[in-house]
Amino acid sequence: MPTLASCHCGSTVIALPEPPTHATQCTCTYCTKTGGLWSYYPPDAVRIVKAEHLGLYAPNTHNEHYFCTCCGITTHGVSPDWELGGEGIPENRKFAVNARLLDDYALFTALALTPIDGRTLW
Secondary structure (H helix, E strand, O other): OEEEEOOOOOEEEEEEEOOOOEEEEOOOHHHHHHHHOOEEEEHHHHHHEOOEHHHHOOOOOOOOOEEEEEEEEEEEEEEEEEOOOOOOOOOOOOEEEHHHHEOOOHHHHEEEEEEEEEHOOO
């Protein structure tokens, strides 16, 4: 059975193939301002079940940040699968779900958090 994540109003629902066990806490300006904690999956492993009010913020040609235009919650993103300290823009992509959207709060509170210094790295 998939693990579900949804925005506050329920207009966006994401089905994850399995519950996340960890999330990254990035310090870049975007993640800091939106409060996202990110759990990563291969893009083809995740299913968008419902996307009635989905907005896109794309600050450049390789990062896509999605949010619910009804309740304003940052929901997910698709970006290059960056290596920490790596150079160039990788070809492989990854799907990031905002772990704060997990419908099962016990899963969220059990996540191991990994800090990433996004302000310095990118």
